Amino acid sequence: MITVENITKSFDGILVLKDISTKFHKGKTNLIIGQSGSGKTVLLKCLLGLFLPESGEISFNGIFLNNMNNKERRKLRQEMGIVFQGSALFDSMTVEENIMFPMRMFTKKSYKEMLNRVNEVIERVNLSNSNSKMPSELSGGMQKRVAIARAIVMNPNYLFCDEPNSGLDPQTSIVIDNLIQEITKEYDMTTVINTHDMNSVMEIGENIIFLNNGEKEWEGSNKNIFRAKNKAFIKFVYSSEILKKAKQILTK
Amino acid sequence: MKVIQHIGSYFIMLQKVFGKFTKWSVLKNLILRDIDILIIGSLGIVAFISFFVGGVVAIQTALNMSNPLIPRNLIGYATRQSVILEFSPTFISIIMAGKVGSYITSSIGTMRVTEQIDALEVMGINTYNYLIFPKIIALLLYPFVITISMFLGIIGGYAASVYGGFCSSALFIEGVQIDFIPFHVQYAFIKTLFFSFLLATIPAYHGYFLKGGALQVGRASTISFVWTSVVIIISNYLITQTLLA
Numbered sequence: 001m002i003t004v005e006n007i008t009k010s011f012d013g014i015l016v017l018k019d020i021s022t023k024f025h026k027g028k029t030n031l032i033i034g035q036s037g038s039g040k041t042v043l044l045k046c047l048l049g050l051f052l053p054e055s056g057e058i059s060f061n062g063i064f065l066n067n068m069n070n071k072e073r074r075k076l077r078q079e080m081g082i083v084f085q086g087s088a089l090f091d092s093m094t095v096e097e098n099i100m101f102p103m104r105m106f107t108k109k110s111y112k113e114m115l116n117r118v119n120e121v122i123e124r125v126n127l128s129n130s131n132s133k134m135p136s137e138l139s140g141g142m143q144k145r146v147a148i149a150r151a152i153v154m155n156p157n158y159l160f161c162d163e164p165n166s167g168l169d170p171q172t173s174i175v176i177d178n179l180i181q182e183i184t185k186e187y188d189m190t191t192v193i194n195t196h197d198m199n200s201v202m203e204i205g206e207n208i209i210f211l212n213n214g215e216k217e218w219e220g221s222n223k224n225i226f227r228a229k230n231k232a233f234i235k236f237v238y239s240s241e242i243l244k245k246a247k248q249i250l251t252k
Numbered sequence: 253m254k255v256i257q258h259i260g261s262y263f264i265m266l267q268k269v270f271g272k273f274t275k276w277s278v279l280k281n282l283i284l285r286d287i288d289i290l291i292i293g294s295l296g297i298v299a300f301i302s303f304f305v306g307g308v309v310a311i312q313t314a315l316n317m318s319n320p321l322i323p324r325n326l327i328g329y330a331t332r333q334s335v336i337l338e339f340s341p342t343f344i345s346i347i348m349a350g351k352v353g354s355y356i357t358s359s360i361g362t363m364r365v366t367e368q369i370d371a372l373e374v375m376g377i378n379t380y381n382y383l384i385f386p387k388i389i390a391l392l393l394y395p396f397v398i399t400i401s402m403f404l405g406i407i408g409g410y411a412a413s414v415y416g417g418f419c420s421s422a423l424f425i426e427g428v429q430i431d432f433i434p435f436h437v438q439y440a441f442i443k444t445l446f447f448s449f450l451l452a453t454i455p456a457y458h459g460y461f462l463k464g465g466a467l468q469v470g471r472a473s474t475i476s477f478v479w480t481s482v483v484i485i486i487s488n489y490l491i492t493q494t495l496l497a
Contacts, residue, residue: 048374049374050370050373050374073376074376075376077374077375077376078375078376080374082371082374084367084370084371085367086366086367088366088367088368088370088371089368090368090371091362091363091366091368092285102375104275104277104278105274105275105278105375105377106375106376
C-alpha cells in the first residue's frame, strides 16, 4: 500500500498540488483522474521520486520515502514497474532487449534464464513472435504491451501507469485496461494509473482519486460515481459524450 | 548569471558521471556501440576533409611564394606545421563538434523528451553514468582519428604539390622532415585528448538538461555546437599559451 499525507508541490511559485492525502491499495487498480493540468502527472512523479514534494510524506508499506537513504531508494525503485505515457521504450533496443534490460541491470541471471522470463511475459501480454522487432516497427498498442511487459518482468510490488491509453483507439484502450487489471490481480501489486479516460474509469476504477486544480475533490470507486455530489467531478464525468447521452436516456 | 549557473550544473553533472557505476557487462556494450558510432563513423568525413584541406594548404603556400629565393621545400614544411599544430587537432575538433556533438545532444535529448531517461532513473540507474560515461571512454580513441587526419592532410599536401607541379616529391618530403620538433606532436595530442572530453561532455549536458519537445532537440543541437566550438577555441588558446609560448 502507498500512503500519501498532505503533499504540496509548486513550480515557479504556482501551487500544482495542494495538501493531497490519500491511500493507494494493494491488489487494486487505483486511478488518479482529472483534466489536463490538474496535477495528475506531478502526483505520479512525486510517487516515483522524480519530483520532491515541498511538504508532506509518502510511504511505501509504512516506510517513508523521505527517510530512505539512496541505497534504500534504489532498492525501492527496483520494486517499481512503470508504463510511461509514450511507452518510453529504448529506441536502440529490440523488444526482447527492452524487456530484458531491468534484469540485465539488476540480476545475475544467465542469459537463458532471462530469455525464459522475457518469453513468459511476452506471452502474458500477447505479443508472441515480436522478440526481434524494434519499437519503431510496432503499433501504439503493441508498444504499450511491451512497456507493460518491461514493467512486470522483475515481479514488481508497485505498478505505475501514466496515461496508458493515450493515443490508442477505444478498443485497444479497453484491451490495455483489462490487461493492467488482470496483471494487478495476478501479481498482487499496488497499481496506480493516471488517466482522464472515462472508459478506463468505468472499466477498471476500483479506487479513484479525482484531482481538480491540484486539489483532491473526490475519492471513491466506479460503483459510486453516479452518487457523487462534487460539482467539478460531476462536470468531469459528464464531459464524456457516452455518459452524457446515457444520462439523457436515463432522465427521459 | 545564467552562464555561471550552466557552468555550475555542468560540473555537478561531471561529478555524477563518475558516481555510481553501471554494471560492467552493460557498460562494455555501450562503449563498443559508441566507439562504432562516434569514432569509426567519423573516419570517412575526417579522411575526406583532411586530404583536401592538406592539399589546399600546400597550394596556398606555393602560390604565395613569389620570391624565388625562398626554397620550395617550405611547402612541405608549412603543410606539416599547419596540419599537425592546428588543422587536425583544432579544426577537425570543430567539425566533430558538429558531427559527433549534435549526434550526442540529439540522441540524449530525444531520450529526455520521450521519457526514456525518466524510465532509466525510475529503475534506479545512474543515468549520468549510463549515458555519458561510455561516450567519454569512446572518445578517448579520438587521437586515433586525429592521427589519421594528420597523415592524410600531409598526403593531400604532397599530392597537390607534386601532381600540381608546385614542387618535386623529394623537395616536399625534405620540407616535411625539416626542423621537426617531436613535442609539437605531443602538444597536438594533449590538445586532442582535452577536446575529446569536451566533445563528449558539453553536447551531453545540452541533451541531458533539455526541456520541451522535438523543436527543442534541434535547437539544443545548434546551441551545443556553438558552445562546444567556443570552449574548444578558448581552451586551444590557453593550451597553446601554456605549452608553446
